[in-house]
Amino acid sequence: MSAPTLPIASGRDTARLAWGILCRRPWTLAGALVLLAGTATAGLAVPTGLGMLVDVVVDGGDPVLAIALIVIGVVGGSLLGAAGAIVLALVLETALARLREDVVDAALSLSPAVVDTIPDGELVARTTHDVEAVGEVTTEAIPAFAGSLLAVVATGIGLAALHPLLLVAMLAVVPVHAIALRHYIRRAPRVYAAERAAVSARSREMLAAMRSLPTLQAYGWTETAGERIGHRSWTVLRWALRTRLVQARLGFGMNMAEAAGLASILAVGGWLAGSGTVTVGEVTTASLLFLALFGPLAVLVMLVDDLQAAASALARIVGVVRSARSDRGRAVDEGSDADAAIAVAGLRAGYPDRPDALHAIDLHVPQGQWVAIVGSSGAGKTTLARAIVGLLDARAGSVSVAGHDPATLDEASRAERVVMVGQDVHVFSGSVRDNLLVAAPRADDAALVDAMDAVAGAAWRTRIGDLDALVGDGHAHVEPVDAQRIALARVLLSPASIVVLDEATADADTHDARALELAARRAFAGRTVLTVAHRLSQARDADRILVLDAGRIVEDGAHDDLAHAGGPYAALWAAWSSQRG
Amino acid sequence: MSARAAASPPSRSAGPRRLVAGTAVGAWRRVLPGLAGIAVHQVCEIAVPVVVGLVIDRGIVAHDPVALWTWIGVLVGVFLTLALAFQVGIFFGLRGMEEAHHGLRMRTTWRMLDPRGFGDRPRSAGELLGIGGTDVQTVSGGVMLLVFPIAELAAVIVAGIVLVGISWPLGVAVIAGGPIFLLLLDRVGRALRRRAEAEQQVTADAATLAADVIGGFRTLSALGATAQASARYRAASSRALDAAIAARRTEAWFVALSRIATGAFVAGIGIAAVVMAIGGSISVGQLITVVGVVQVVMGPLQALAVNVGATWARATASATRVLSLLHAPPAHEADDATVEPRGTGIRLRDVVGDHVRGVSLDVAPGEVVGVVADAPTAAELVALLGGTRAPAAGSVHVDGHDLAALPASRRHEHVVAAPHAAHAIAGSVARNVLGRSTGDPHPALAASAFDDALRALPSGTATDVGPSGRALSGGQRQRLALARAYAAPAAALVLHDPTTAVDAVTELRIAERMREAVAGRAVVVVCSTPQLLARADRVVVLEHGRVAATDRHEALMASSTTYVEAVS
Structure with a gap:
């Protein structure tokens, strides 16, 4: 990283x-x-x-x-x-x-x-x-x-x-405080940082162990994990003690400052009272004032860390x-939308500070076409998908979606034309309704239910519940496949005529993955769809297949043509279909 | 520390109060010197105003420079003592607390990791971390209950003796009246504080919302809904602001009320002392001592009357949660297994679960059997075969052992059911494959087609895969997990959808190398990947939890359309 x-x-x-x-x-x-x-x-x-x-x-x-x-x-x-x-x-x-x-x-x-x-x-x-x-x-x-x-x-x-001399007497605290603080400031940041680092290392170790618990238990590796946590926990203990001791030493310095201040006020006050300059009551007031100052002085010193x-x-x-x-892009006036859904010319793109992930991509997708992108991991599939949605700026060349460069549109105008389902699908903490309204703030309940029915069948009611069911962080756990269903329903509710799908179905099993594919296929009929095919069945169903390799489109055509063209797709397809009859 | 000893459950009768008290008392070797130090510190705090009174009385009022300097010297001595005593007390007290903290954390950790699992309900990583983090800390914080309250009590007693020595009515008023007054004040303030806490909760909700919104950044940007989410957050934040200001207001009035009340109490005692001093029954120095001691003793009194109860209540509440974990029944109460001859493979007899409804299956050593089933049935079957779930009826024998009777900690020696989720273990690639055992990870890595990924890693099998394996892609993690399964020494192996995150060519390569990698073992592959199924000796198709067909992959492809649909 x-x-x-x-x-x-x-x-x-x-x-x-x-x-x-x-x-x-x-x-x-x-x-x-x-x-x-x-x-x-x-x-x-x-x-x-x-x-x-x-x-x-x-x-x-x-x-x-x-x-x-x-x-x-x-x-x-x-x-x-x-x-x-x-x-x-x-x-x-x-x-x-x-x-x-x-x-x-x-x-x-x-x-x-x-x-x-x-x-x-x-x-x-x-x-x-x-x-x-x-x-x-x-x-x-x-x-x-x-x-x-x-x-x-x-x-x-x-x-x-x-009496001005009483103020001078109070200043006896200054050198003692200064010495204590200097020592503290020199040591504290280092031990605090070490303690924080030790605590977060321990939390990471525990989190990692809890997350991979099924694997640790299946292989009998829990003892190693426990020992690692024990080691981290002991390190935390050592640093926690050191930080408290550094704090305690500061407390010692402050006690000494109090002693110095109180003694000097009493000595000066006694001398002044002896000469009749101040009354006994005034010396009392002075020492009470100083006693009342212990708290605020401690606060000032102790809070230096917090404030830092x-x-x-x-x-x-x-x-x-x-x-x-x-500059979050600009809105567009209606009516300028071209009828070519997606037009890409000479596109070069990549992530910031990384080399180009795409080289000279040319692509023209007419409206209503279902296009699958195929290729090994690292070929640039996701990069192309994100560039088309305008989530990644072009380094050279142009991207046009419904007649506009998506990267220069404001996001509302962009979302009216093109939306995407990415690999990590987030379920927001709240009701299913809240989750769906993210994509279509003004949709009514009937539309929301229709969308869920379309992508998940009636089964979602038993798996997730109704629109009021609470999901996401702090609520019921949602299986990855159900999270993807919610994500697909969101896209279905959006008015965009162009949809880019890059769902990773790795966590869903084959049955669920296939069911999701078929649901998407039905739900998005009529829209222009660009799907990153993680399974070749998604490619076979598409109108057109793009094969990406090392950031270039190396093949472009219908399944039946490419499967027999003897190129990279044919090799992939042969591997995929070899035992599928 | 041995896992076994630490994970043994404490006696069932131990309640949360016993846990807190036991944790504190268990640290007595550190706690006793800690208590001594803090007690000396607290008593010296009370002595400070007494000595100040003496300085004024004997030195200033009496115009005696020798007495003045003597008592100032005593004052400095008192300060030195209280400061040093605090150093000693805090060193031992904290050491005791931190050691108790570590001990309790490890007890909970071993229970979480215990291979016998939880028999009552599954627990999320978040819940486990909450108990192992905050709750353990709160319970071990209870160690300080043996230090500070007792030291504070000592201070209060000394203050009482000093005050009674000066004037017994004043002494009684402070020592008996003080706690009653503070308790009343706390009772009045409780409603106000509760309101402030409720209002505070709204602010915490805003923080949770922020984390949720930012966590969903990619989803929001892909849908073009970031501005809308920002507006939603702004609204929630404004509500939280109103609540926070209301909470501050409530709190400020509570503070003002308690300051006025405490001030009135201290001033009342002071004025009473003044009246006595005017009447000549106490000296000026004693008057100053009374005022000073009353002010100082309010701190320990407050702590004793109010804080101790709150700390105890928090500690026992946390202790309840810690105990819910420590006392959770294990999923398996296994007696020692009756050992049949080894090398008998996997044998299922009429196994019944929630989805599996009476499955019998035999897998001999050296045999690979594919299983095709719907997702919930598949997951349950893997859990049954791995022994993490006990069958409601029927039996699962692996390698000659009844899984239900095999101690959970020894299951992995006989069968490994590789979880579908491809977890990465912190550490190197080699550690991820072999665990702590030594050997050559390369054959397993080659069989799982991780070899090409390996070439791209900077230090080969010694490369650290980073926290949660983040340095690897999903497909790489899955291949690494498969290599781990191949390298496991168990005689029976269960694989669950092992190639869902890899591309078709890699999947084919894995399938071609599978037989050699698992040679000699009894293997069940639960999946719907035809490349793997084609290399199984036979494929068992489950429908509605029962065996619907058993045959070779090619034969099923030819005979069953539902099978063709299930695997394509």
């Missing part, structure tokens, strides 16, 4: 896009920040009130003001905090929703040829796991980080207001958003 061709956005691009999304509602964002700053300020009220009470105890006086300050601090701080959290959530959640919509839209707009070169799962990971990673910090880390940062600032201001991880996830997301095709 080649390296991922999906780009990862640069830090600057990522920041610019994130900032742009956040600033779609500048006033709400500003409001949230004001409310959070108010919350942080209110957080000073309680320690101040308690300090005043201490002075009341030491020197006498009226405690009412101090008590009022405490009540205002508790109630006001909590209410302001709630309001701030809500307004911030409004900004962040909206930004997150736009981001995930944009990335799904961008992913769907990618050129199919590009998607083919991306390793399996990469695109799904970017649109789900990476979005989730960003989502987690959006709902938890970012608000906590903002709140903690403001609390630290407010505490610093509060200490300075008591989210930033790299965001860079991967923005990479997809940036590679969206802005």
Whole structure:
């Protein structure tokens, strides 16, 4: 497999896009920040009130003001905090929703040829796991980080207001924190990456074992598989311990910073109180303020990782958003459709970064013809099919489908003319109805049932259920052959007069494969059909056969002619039919 | 670790609570030092405000620089102790948890891989991975229940002693009133949290939809429906957004409520202490100690009153799922086989299943028998012949052994029924063919017509086929799986549609080489491929689950039109 061709956005691009999304509602964002700053300020009220009470105890006086300050601090701080959290959530959640919509839209707009070169799962990971990673910090880390940062600032201001030297004393934490963080930042990314790699290696090993379980059991190879999983699991254990120990060491550094800060505040406060510059109550306030700072300081340090991880996830997301095709083809005016269904001239095509898979293909298919493409694997059958549907750009030459180059049409106009059933048939999570409506959003139930009846006979009702039956991920498992039936029904519902079929029937057994062929044959009568023949019975039934070899059409004709022409098709047919009577 | 020992089922009486508790207690060698460390850490946390109070009382209020520095020194000492104790506690506690985690994971893994299979119901790879991943992790997380709650209890007791020492009414108010107050708060908050969780679910659904839509990219692009799918996702995402904002709002009010309530509780205790201090019954330093200790002890109290129950509930819920797997009855409860003389091939007598309705069949060593049947019957027959399914009636004997009585782990020594799905095993081509045994994979690879694919591979039979064999095409994987079947040492071999993914010329080549590859073994080929059937000694045609005809391929082609239809 080649390296991922999906780009990862640069830090600057990522920041610019994130900032742009956040600033779609500048006033709400500003409001949230004001409310959070108010919350942080209110957080000073309680320690101040308690300090005043201490002075009341030491020197006498009226405690009412101090008590009022405490009540205002508790109630006001909590209410302001709630309001701030809500307004911030409004900004962040909206930004997150736009981001995930944009990335799904961008992913769907990618050129199919590009998607083919991306390793399996990469695109799904970017649109789900990476979005989730960003989502987690959006709902938890970012608000906590903002709140903690403001609390630290407010505490610093509060200490300075008591006495500037108290602020200087608090800064004793800085060198201790810096040393701990430096050590942590130097080691953490490496062990985290190693732990993640170990966890995913273990998951892959387990998934592979579970998927191939029938084979492992049939050959008595389960013990080897179990030992491999055991080995991976043990590696995970070792890395998990190392990461936690690196974290624990950071915790040690932070405890030491707390000790340094508290000791220096008490020492400075004691000295200032001794000289009468501050009261005992004010020293109390200072130490309570600093005690209350332990939480926010820990949050700031601990969240650095989460934010870093989210930033790299965001860079991967923005990479997809940036590679969206802005030009998704254009619509066509009606009436320009030619009557030649498919016309291909001098076509050269291939997958990105790969050599040509097709060389100088010329092909003319009149309307209503049923054409089968035959050839060994790697001959270019699927490439030709995809180029004709416009899912692969021509490097040279031209493709015309119903008078238009499908690659330049917008997809709705293209789908009105030509559709395809590919090798991997996806059953969407949802009802059978939802699955069929993908191809024909406005079809009514009767049409849907007719389509299923046409490709599967009445038997689909017992195999799958009715239109409301839930299928796909998280619902009932659908056998591959039934998934192909659903795929054929979708195409039957589409208005396209040209149909390209490239279903792999390898997983269906011979009976099912034959039944599918015959159903397709009946259902698509009258349309122009180009089918990639994985079984030669599909070729025999066709009006015309194209034999592809190494990216060129080497034979073109009807079955009866080619079977006796002594060429490659005759050899294939002889092998196929040798024991078929 | 032996597979057999690990896979032996635990006693049936062990319930989910016993599993969680047993997992935790089983790690006691690590847990005890872990507990000691964390307990010291927690107690020192309580000591911090006490010492701060002493610094202020003895040093600042009394204007005594020596006492000031002494107590500041003590404070630093307390911090050093709590930090070091945490390092020790977390090292041992985590080690215990991770080892329990690994142990439980391997127990579930061996059960999943157990060749006896599941007797109650089949389980999807997704379900198995969910149990072996998240659930195992949650159950082993229960190990920490022996560490943190006990350490927190120690902290609460010490705080209680300190507070009672200063003023017994304050101490009682905090230690007895605190948990009651926190439980009430949790009860009030539960409804709010449940609402927030329900709203959160909608967001999770949006993520699932995204994965589904992107997973269907090729299907959507082939149908020209990507823009429509994007619009559908946008709508779902907007609904999720509304739900998420509602969830945040609910949560924010809950947080505000609990902050006000906790603040009121702490402030109430503080003000009571102030009143006492004004009255002169406690000192300024003691006042600071009371306020500090109350604030610090709320953490452990919260954990004890609320979190412990939630962690326990999650762990037992996961334990139920883990046990459903560990306790699943095996598909086969085999006693040791009565051994007849070897070399007797395959013998079916009146075998009945869901689709197979009374089939008798004998295949002698060295004989190849083709079977033609409809898809469900074919699949069932292969499962019956491989022993992964027991017949409802009748018997299947292979190599002189009754399959139903043969231990599942030894079945493969006698019969291999190659699954139709051509799985690739992680590792090299040679490993895929031979497993761990050594030998020359080339003859089997040549017989399965993999030899030309082999020439294109960079390191020949040493080439790694990648995860799930993704480096190979479907046809190559199928030929590799066939080579594996040829190389298997069992005396009986069952092949199921072995050439559906290869082209006609390759199929012919495989058929021509088949007899030599399986020479000496009793072989059943369940397929509808005429090239293979023509090379069988005879072909058995099943209709409606019964034997309808038995003859050579050529004779059946001449005599039966249904046969001709079935194989073309």
